[in-house]
């Protein structure tokens with residue numbers, strides 16, 4: 001594809017500051033393409049969407065997304081550093097990488113979303129008859145299309161990865177954790193757990209059903225090894241202790257700049273695995289939790305203890321140790337207000 005030369009090009013080439021360019025263009029950006037001195041092709045597809053294609057043969061197609069929720073700034077800062085070091089050629093890629101800042105306008109207003117939670121609109125849920133469109137619905141469709149196109153242009157035998165980087169609203173007993181999307185019976189991969197451990201993530205939740213999230217979409221539709229990765233607690237820009245993300249940053253650098261990466265040998269004892277026990281949706285205006293806002297993710301409840309109240313329905317822990325993940329009483333009606341999890345072991349469904 002040939003593009004004209006947009007006015008931002010020289011600035012982008014010299015600074016690599018694609019984040020500021022994205023934030024200055026909340027809804028669209030003129031596309032462009034250029035080649036770095038080291039031979040890597042750079043394509044700006046739209047605002048918040050930049051692709052890198054090294055000159056040499058690659059064996060991995062990697063999507064790194066952040067800002068699917070605009071107030072989750074640490075992952076945005078990690079991706080900003082990576083993009084700057086690639087464009088300014090301090091970092092040379094060995095793999096194809098697509099970086100996505102999910103929701104630029106929500107970054108600017110410092111909120112999880114503008115009209116609607118972008119991470120509830122994937123896998124086609126952006127387009128539903130009778131439901132009016134909005135910028136987040138348009139964006140979800142665009143992101144699906146860009147990911148489809150990115151994977152379609154990869155080598156046929158390349159491995160596909162998508163790490164959708166987030167931070168959680170609450171603190172978490174296990175500070176970093178990943179959500180492994182439902183695989184419809186396919187086995188979970190030890191090699192992915194080894195990668196996550198190298199990122200500093202030793203806790204993984206296994207989903208038991210289809211979802212409308214970005215990571216489920218790329219797993220289900222594109223067969224990618226795909227995760228939502230929660231790297232810590234939400235903080236405004238400038239308040240993140242970036243040293244807490246160093247293992248993640250270094251592991252991502254190795255993933256994109258090396259042909260092969262060796263991880264620590266798999267040992268089940270290195271991990272805390274959980275399976276989702278149930279999902280509790282908010283169905284009534286009158287929805288509440290009996291615990292405070294500073295009660296952390298992974299807090300366990302005793303059997304019979306109240307976990308949530310939805311109108312007249314009381315949800316009590318059904319098993320000892322049933323633990324809370326992502327409690328949020330402010331979600332839209334019909335959406336997930338709480339996940340509960342129970343511990344699980346590495347079993348025969350791991351390869």
Ligand SMILES: O=C(O)CCC(=O)N[C@@H](CCC(=O)O)C(=O)O
Nearest residue numbers: 119168169170179213228326328
């Ligand atoms: O801390 C919270 O309440 C939400 C953090 C967050 O954004 N989590 C993702 C998880 C997505 C998944 O289930 O894979 C979300 O809620 O979209």
Ligand SMILES: [Zn+2]
Nearest residue numbers: 069072166167
């Ligand atoms: Zn998030």
